[in-house]
Structures are given as structure tokens and as C-alpha cells.
Amino acid sequence: MxxxxxxxxxxxxxxxxxxxxxxxxxxxxxxxxxxxxxxxxxxxxxxxxxxxxxxxxxxxxxxxxxxxxxxxxxxxxxxxxxxxxxxxxDPYQFKEQAYHAVHFVDHDPQNVYQQLGAQLLELDVGLDKTIRGTRFAVYAPNALAVSVIGDFNWWNDTAHPMQKTSLGYWVLFVPGIAAGTRYKYALKDRQGNSLPHKADPVGFQAEQYPSHASVVYEHAKYIWQDEAWMSRQGWDPYHQPMSIYEVHLGSWRRKLSGNGSVFLSYRELASVLLPYVVEMGYTHLEILPVSEHPFDGSWGYQPVGLFAPTSRFGNPDDFKYFVDQCHQHGIGVIIDWVPAHFPEDGHGLARFDGTHVYEYEDPRKGWHPDWDSCIYDFGKNEVRQFLVASALYWLDKFHIDGLRVDAVASMLYLDYSRKDGEWIPNVDGGNHNYEAISLLRWMNEEAYRRFPLAMTIAEESTSFAKVSRPVFEGGLGFGFKWNMGWMHDSLHYIAKDPAYRRYHHNELTFSMVYAYDESFILPISHDEVVHGKGSLLRKMPGDEWQQAANLRCYAAFMYGHPGKKLNFMGNEIGQSSEWNHDSSVQWHLLDYDKHQGIQLLYQSLNRLYCQYPALHQCDHAATGFEWVDHQNSEQSILAFVRKSLDSRQKIYVICNFTPVPHQGFRMGVTDAGHYKVLLNSDDAQYWGSGYSDKVAYISEQQTWHGKPHSVQIDLPPLATLYLIYEQID
The missing domain is CATH 2.60.40.10 (Immunoglobulins)
Known part of the structure; x- marks a missing residue:
């Protein structure tokens, strides 16, 4: 036997x-x-x-x-x-050391990545001797047998059988296994059938196709140099500027190799991407998912390794170096994190031990029709711990500053993208997924409790209440929410021919009705410049000059509007073609004055946004915004004022969304004094018409727009102006 x-x-x-x-x-x-x-x-x-x-x-x-x-x-x-x-x-003389992995896993979500996976250990066995090796631990409660296989045993699934514990974990300490060793798990289902070899669900490093093997990794080896950043005082994202540059690392810039192009490494990106971000004046980088994923075309949104940065660009130390360098240069790092679903690849989580370990068993809850992928079982304790642990892991081991959580709406609603009869109501007969809601609240509570300087951001496209409000107030607990309504309405408006914008004026003003219901980020993300939607520049109507002018006017409107800012790579140079994940941003366009001008405008906007408190301190407080004129639909002109926290600094934003200039256009102001032009998106340096070269205006004591004073402005075509009030001594 x-x-x-x-x-x-x-x-x-x-x-x-x-x-x-x-x-x-x-x-x-x-x-x-x-x-x-x-x-x-x-x-x-x-x-x-x-x-x-x-x-x-x-x-x-x-x-x-x-x-x-x-x-x-x-x-x-x-x-x-x-x-x-x-x-x-012999590994089979270390039973106690092997079992130690699972004693405390269910006590704390951080124990998942501190105890499971491949943990490098050094055992003190007395007589001044130590034994180094790796303890393997994996959750597969319904497997008949599990073996760890790898280079160390010629991938023989009979060589190192693992011990099953009463909690459903399989464990084994193998002496002599060092960092860099490749491994997988060989499992038998409950009928004794061999399953595809599985990568480690809690693996810290992974290989690409064809092996998809996990790799033993030593976290303690890397020496961080970002102490000043990690211990900074007074960081308050709500009252400080946050301009996010969203990047797909595989296509921001590529290098030639043979007849094609290949990725830059994490370290190469640190040397070229980071200086660019600093020069452009962004405060944060947001990176499309870096969790290991098998298919380039998923952009990382079909991950199989929630604890492993993708090896496409280097090893985990290389990714740490990238983050470290960002912090040393004052740039925060946000990563996209995907807890909503995962792909069916054989080496991944799907039917991990022959049963639905990680996903809901019923396809009405466990299968995602939009992405042909599995949905996590948000009600299972081990899965909940696994997901929360993954969130904490990136904040802990990689010093990540923020998690942008993908596809939150698909988690919140049981009927998301499903027809009648294709979903299962909750216990109250409704469509809210209580288990997912509970998980997100727990994740946010743990993240903010353990990492107070970090932030979480929800990509949530519905009117679900209090997404970015604390759990103790009945919210989901996110720090921020993407303002998908503003994005949709404003892009729909700006794509219209200026002759018809008068009929859609409310699409620009409606966002202020709900602007303070959540802590919003204004996103012009990768989703808006792909799949036939065209680049941001090509969404704009008109001839070449008008397209560029529309883009500049819109960008300046965005930076004046309440809410933190996010722009996808390529927007800032007026890329002409939509995003292609297999090629670089069209950097050659910077050989032309038009694209240089657009880039310079984004640089100016970032610097003004960061420099002037009125543009960022009250992004989430109604006291920082006041309409001057939101009813001028006939001329498609908007005017509003942004105020600093103490209301002493005031910046007036006026937008002309038609190609008709207005000389001597009168705008009401509150205070008598000088009004300096901080920004004119039609300035010649931005490839504008240079219609007006005035740098300041003096108010007149003439009531307008319900204000006691007013200024007469030369308002350029398709342009946004920023005017700052300067008191006369």
C-alpha cells in the first residue's frame, strides 16, 4: 500500500x-x-x-x-x-517546521503572504548549525494529493509529496532550495486524476510562457532607499495636488530588436520614464496591472499571479528599484489591482484542485460574460483572505502608494452584464452582492489601518452610494472614485461640432450637481483611447487647427474643474492614433510644433495645478467652487471660480467652446483689483492663434453675473483662460 x-x-x-x-x-x-x-x-x-x-x-x-x-x-x-x-x-524530518506555515494563516490576512507560498527559512538545529531551505505551503482542500515539483527534482511529481493539514493546506519544508529555484505544484483531484501543473497562487516571482513556473524569491535582499518618502509628514491627498500619469509599461516606449521592438525593463523605464514624469510636472504614476498575467493583450487585466510583478520587465527586485526611484524623485506610484475576476489558464487558479476553490461554483455568479473569466468567491473565508492579503502585499513589500481597484461595479452587482434568469438574487431578493461589498469594505479598512499614507481608488461606473466614504459612515471605504459620469458627458460634449454644442451645454455643467457626493478623480484613461474610440485628439471635431485647439481648451477645462486629474500616456502630446499595446507612444510627433505645443500646455497645466492652492486644495469641498456663468449655452461659454481653503486665493476659469473669438467679453468678479492671466490655452507657444496677448486685466465697478465688479476679456476661440485675482494695495 x-x-x-x-x-x-x-x-x-x-x-x-x-x-x-x-x-x-x-x-x-x-x-x-x-x-x-x-x-x-x-x-x-x-x-x-x-x-x-x-x-x-x-x-x-x-x-x-x-x-x-x-x-x-x-x-x-x-x-x-x-x-x-x-x-x-531529507525534508521529511522537518514535520513541525512544515506545519508551522498554517498555524496562524486565518488570524491575519498578512499571514497569507508571510506564511504561504515559497518561504525561505533558516532553521537553527543546534550545535552551531543552521539549515537553509524553502517551506512550501498551498491551499488545495479537495485535492487527493499534492507534490511540489521543480528543477530540484527534475519535475517529478512522485519525488516530493506534500503533507495535507486539517485546514486544507499542503505543506513541506525542503532543505537546500534557494532563491531563484523554479517550481510548481502537481495536484491530483479527488478522483485521482492528474491536473495541469499549477503555478503558486501566492508565488512571488513567475516565468513567462511556456513554463509559467513560479520562482522562489527572497524579499529581504533588496535594500530600500526611500525612507524620506515613506516617512513623510503632512501628506493629505484631498487637499494636495494629484495629477496622475497613467502608463502601460509595455508600450510607453519600446526599443528596437531585430525586425521588431521589445519592452523596456523596469530599470530602463526608471531611467527614461521617471525623468519625463518629473519634467512634465505629474505627481503620480498609475501603472496598468503589474500582477503576472499570461496574455499581453489583456494589458494585465487577466492576472494569474496576484503576488508577483510581471517578469516581462524584470524580476521583483527590478520592480522595487523602479518604485524606489520614483519615491526618491517625489513621484507616487499607483497600480491597477484586479480582484474582480481571473482567467481560466491551466496553470492558474481556475478549478485549482479539481473543484471551485477560488471561484463561485454556479456560473450565474462565478463566470463573467464580459471578459470570459472566473469570478472570485467573495464569500469564502480563504478567498477573502487571499484577496485582502494581495492588496496589503503590494503596499507592504513594494511600497506602493495606491491601489486603483478595477471593475468595482462588476463586483457590486449580481446582475452586472447579465439578462433576466442569468443571475441569482441575494437573500433579500436584490441585485447587490453583499459578499463583495463586505470584502471591499474589509480590504479598505485593512489598507488604511495598516498603511495610513496609502490610498485606494475605485473604478466604479454606477451611482452606488458612498463609494469613497468611510466604512464607519456606511461607505465602501475607498479614498477616491473615478468620475466616469464627468468623463462620459464631457467627452460626448467636446466631440460635438461647436455649432451644436449649445444644445448640449448641460453635459458640461451637470457634473457639479454631484461633484462633492464622492471624492472624485477625473479620468481620461486608456479605456477612452482604444477599441475604435480613437485618440483624444481625434475625438475633436474640425480641421487640424481646431482639433488641437479643442483638445487644449478641454484639457485646461479639466484642470480647472474640481477633482484630481488622470491622463493616459499619449494624451499629453496629442497622439494622433489610438493606443496600441504592441507599439510605443508616437514620440516622433514631437518633431512638429503642434504636438510640442500640446505637450507644453500639459506641462504648464500640471505646474499651475500644483503651484496654486486654489486649483487643488478644495477639489472635494463645495466651498472651493462657485459658478460665475453656467447658463451661456448660446455662446457655449462657461465661467467659474476656484478658491483656496482660506478663500483668499481665487482663480477664475473661463472657457470658450466655439471657434468664435469675443473681444471685450465681460465677466463678473467679486473683488476690485488686478486679474493676471495665468494661462491662455490659445497662446502661440501652445500652437494657438495668439489672438490675445494681454497678461492682465483691471476690474471695473460694473455689476455683472450678479457680482459687484467685472472685467472685460479678449476671449480667444476654442480656448480656456485662467485669471488670478491680485488685490490692489
């Missing part, structure tokens, strides 16, 4: 069969060693030869009886194979 289960890789309790043991007649050692022709046992402390092991029935099972020992000492095996002789410390 022992031989049968070992030979068939169906051994669930190898510690009962292998390693040291004793009975009334003394001690014994058993070892399962496929490929061995001769085996000797050496006492580990002294190197003393304890004897030759006897091969059992011509199998890979070897045994040595030690009647003189009531307790077998620590030992090593001297193994002879057809390829030579080598020494190995």
Missing part, C-alpha cells in the same frame, strides 16, 4: 510513511527517491556514516533500520544515481 500511493503520487500524508520514525525495537528512516541506485545515511552533526539504506522491492523506497537509536538524529542522504552522487538533507 505504501508503494502504491507513493508510486502513483497519491500520498497525502508522507510524514506517516517517510522520514525518521521509531518503535519499540528502535529507530528507522524511510526515503522515497526516484532515480536513486544507492543511498547512504550520514549523521548531520558529525558526518558519521549511519549505514546503507535497503531498496524495497526494486522500487524508489529505501529504508534503514537503526535499532541502536531510540530517537533518530538529524541526517543527510548520500544519493547515487546514473548521473552521479550528491548529498541531500
Amino acid at each position: 505504501q508503494l502504491d500511493v507513493l508510486q502513483a503520487a497519491r500520498c497525502a500524508e508522507p510524514f506517516n510513511l517517510l522520514g525518521p520514525g521509531q518503535d519499540q525495537s528502535g529507530g528507522w528512516i524511510r526515503a522515497w527517491l526516484p532515480g536513486a541506485t544507492d543511498v547512504s545515511v550520514l549523521e548531520l552533526a558529525s558526518g558519521k556514516h549511519l549505514g546503507h539504506m535497503q531498496q524495497q522491492s526494486g522500487s524508489a523506497l529505501f529504508e534503514l533500520v537503526l535499532p541502536q537509536y531510540q530517537q533518530v538524529p538529524l541526517y543527510a542522504l548520500e544519493i547515487t544515481t546514473l548521473d552521479g552522487k550528491f548529498e541531500r538533507i
Whole structure:
């Protein structure tokens, strides 16, 4: 029976069969060693030869009886194979060390990545000796058997059977396994059928196709240099500027190789992307998902490794270096995190042990019709811990500053993208997924409690209440929410021919009705410049000059509007074609004055936004905004004022969304004094018409727009102006 289960890789309790043991007649050692022709046992402390092991029935099972020992000492095996002789410390003498992995996993979500996966250990065994190796632990509650396989055992699924615990985890400590070792898990389902070899769900490093192997990784090796950033005082994202540059690392810039182009590495990106971000005046980088994923075309939104930065661009140390360099240059790093769904790739989480371990079993809850992917079982304790642990892991081990959580709406609603009869109502008969709501609240509470300087951001496209309000106020607990309504309405408006914009004026003003219901980020993201939607520049109507002018006018309107800012790469240079993940941003366009001008405008907007408190301090407070004129639909003109927290600094924003200039256009103002032009998106340096070169205006004591004073402005075509009030002494 022992031989049968070992030979068939169906051994669930190898510690009962292998390693040291004793009975009334003394001690014994058993070892399962496929490929061995001769085996000797050496006492580990002294190197003393304890004897030759006897091969059992011509199998890979070897045994040595030690009647003189009531307790077998620590030992090593001297193994002879057809390829030579080598020494190995038997893993099956470390039962206690293996079991230690699962004692505390359910006590704290951080224990998932501190205990599970491949953990490098150094065991003190006395006599001034230590044993280094790796403890493997994986959750597969319904598997008949699990083995760890890798380069160290020639990927033989009979060589290292793991021990099943009562909690459904499988464990084994293997001496001699160092960082850099490749491994996977070989599982048998409950009927004994072999499953595809699985990558480690809590693996910290992974390989690309074709192996998709996990790699043992040592987190402690990297020495961080970002202490000043991580310990900064007074960081308050709500009252400080936040201009986010959204980037797909694989296509921001590529390098030529042979007949094509290849990715830049994390370290190469640090040397070229980071200086660009600093020069352009952005405060944060947001990176499309870096979690390991098998398919380039998913952009990372179909991840299989929620604990491993993708190896497309380097190893985890390289990614740490990238983040470290960002922090040393004052740039925060946000990553897209995808807890909503995962793909069916054979080496991944789908039917991990032959059953639905990670996903809902019923396809009405467990299958996503939009993305042909599996939906996590948000009600299962182990899955909930796994997901919360992943969120904390990126904040902890990689010093990430923010998590932008993808596809939140699909998690909140049971009927998301489903027809009648294709979804299961909750216990109250409604469409809210209470389990997902509970999970998101828990994740946000844990993230903010443990990492107070970090932030979470929801991509949520519905009117679900209090997404960015604290859990104790009945909210989901996110720090911010993408303002998808503003994005949709404003892009719909700006795409209209100016002659028809008068009929859509409310699309620009409606966002202020709900602007303070949530803590909003205004996103012009990758989703708006792909799949036939065209680039931001090509959404604009008119001839070449008008398209560029519309884009500049719109960008300046966005930076004046309340809410933090997010722009996808390429927007800032007026890229002409929509985003293609297989090629670089069209940097060659900067050879032309038009695109240089657009880029310079974005740089100016970032710097003004960061420099002037009125443009950012009250992004989320109604006291920081006041309409001057929101009813001028006939001329498609908007005017409003932004105020600093103390209301002393006032910046007036006036937008002309038609190609008709207005000389002497009167705008009401509150205070008498000088009004300096901070920005004119029609300035010649931005490839504008240069219609007006005035740098300041003086108010007149003439009531207008309900204000006691007014200024007469030369308002350029398709332009946005910023005017700052300067008091006369």
C-alpha cells in the first residue's frame, strides 16, 4: 500500500510513511527517491556514516533500520544515481517546521503572504548549525494529493509529496532550495486524476510562457532607499495636488530588436520614464496591472499571479528599484489591482484542485460574460483572505502608494452584464452582492489601518452610494472614485461640432450637481483611447487647427474643474492614433510644433495645478467652487471660480467652446483689483492663434453675473483662460 500511493503520487500524508520514525525495537528512516541506485545515511552533526539504506522491492523506497537509536538524529542522504552522487538533507524530518506555515494563516490576512507560498527559512538545529531551505505551503482542500515539483527534482511529481493539514493546506519544508529555484505544484483531484501543473497562487516571482513556473524569491535582499518618502509628514491627498500619469509599461516606449521592438525593463523605464514624469510636472504614476498575467493583450487585466510583478520587465527586485526611484524623485506610484475576476489558464487558479476553490461554483455568479473569466468567491473565508492579503502585499513589500481597484461595479452587482434568469438574487431578493461589498469594505479598512499614507481608488461606473466614504459612515471605504459620469458627458460634449454644442451645454455643467457626493478623480484613461474610440485628439471635431485647439481648451477645462486629474500616456502630446499595446507612444510627433505645443500646455497645466492652492486644495469641498456663468449655452461659454481653503486665493476659469473669438467679453468678479492671466490655452507657444496677448486685466465697478465688479476679456476661440485675482494695495 505504501508503494502504491507513493508510486502513483497519491500520498497525502508522507510524514506517516517517510522520514525518521521509531518503535519499540528502535529507530528507522524511510526515503522515497526516484532515480536513486544507492543511498547512504550520514549523521548531520558529525558526518558519521549511519549505514546503507535497503531498496524495497526494486522500487524508489529505501529504508534503514537503526535499532541502536531510540530517537533518530538529524541526517543527510548520500544519493547515487546514473548521473552521479550528491548529498541531500531529507525534508521529511522537518514535520513541525512544515506545519508551522498554517498555524496562524486565518488570524491575519498578512499571514497569507508571510506564511504561504515559497518561504525561505533558516532553521537553527543546534550545535552551531543552521539549515537553509524553502517551506512550501498551498491551499488545495479537495485535492487527493499534492507534490511540489521543480528543477530540484527534475519535475517529478512522485519525488516530493506534500503533507495535507486539517485546514486544507499542503505543506513541506525542503532543505537546500534557494532563491531563484523554479517550481510548481502537481495536484491530483479527488478522483485521482492528474491536473495541469499549477503555478503558486501566492508565488512571488513567475516565468513567462511556456513554463509559467513560479520562482522562489527572497524579499529581504533588496535594500530600500526611500525612507524620506515613506516617512513623510503632512501628506493629505484631498487637499494636495494629484495629477496622475497613467502608463502601460509595455508600450510607453519600446526599443528596437531585430525586425521588431521589445519592452523596456523596469530599470530602463526608471531611467527614461521617471525623468519625463518629473519634467512634465505629474505627481503620480498609475501603472496598468503589474500582477503576472499570461496574455499581453489583456494589458494585465487577466492576472494569474496576484503576488508577483510581471517578469516581462524584470524580476521583483527590478520592480522595487523602479518604485524606489520614483519615491526618491517625489513621484507616487499607483497600480491597477484586479480582484474582480481571473482567467481560466491551466496553470492558474481556475478549478485549482479539481473543484471551485477560488471561484463561485454556479456560473450565474462565478463566470463573467464580459471578459470570459472566473469570478472570485467573495464569500469564502480563504478567498477573502487571499484577496485582502494581495492588496496589503503590494503596499507592504513594494511600497506602493495606491491601489486603483478595477471593475468595482462588476463586483457590486449580481446582475452586472447579465439578462433576466442569468443571475441569482441575494437573500433579500436584490441585485447587490453583499459578499463583495463586505470584502471591499474589509480590504479598505485593512489598507488604511495598516498603511495610513496609502490610498485606494475605485473604478466604479454606477451611482452606488458612498463609494469613497468611510466604512464607519456606511461607505465602501475607498479614498477616491473615478468620475466616469464627468468623463462620459464631457467627452460626448467636446466631440460635438461647436455649432451644436449649445444644445448640449448641460453635459458640461451637470457634473457639479454631484461633484462633492464622492471624492472624485477625473479620468481620461486608456479605456477612452482604444477599441475604435480613437485618440483624444481625434475625438475633436474640425480641421487640424481646431482639433488641437479643442483638445487644449478641454484639457485646461479639466484642470480647472474640481477633482484630481488622470491622463493616459499619449494624451499629453496629442497622439494622433489610438493606443496600441504592441507599439510605443508616437514620440516622433514631437518633431512638429503642434504636438510640442500640446505637450507644453500639459506641462504648464500640471505646474499651475500644483503651484496654486486654489486649483487643488478644495477639489472635494463645495466651498472651493462657485459658478460665475453656467447658463451661456448660446455662446457655449462657461465661467467659474476656484478658491483656496482660506478663500483668499481665487482663480477664475473661463472657457470658450466655439471657434468664435469675443473681444471685450465681460465677466463678473467679486473683488476690485488686478486679474493676471495665468494661462491662455490659445497662446502661440501652445500652437494657438495668439489672438490675445494681454497678461492682465483691471476690474471695473460694473455689476455683472450678479457680482459687484467685472472685467472685460479678449476671449480667444476654442480656448480656456485662467485669471488670478491680485488685490490692489
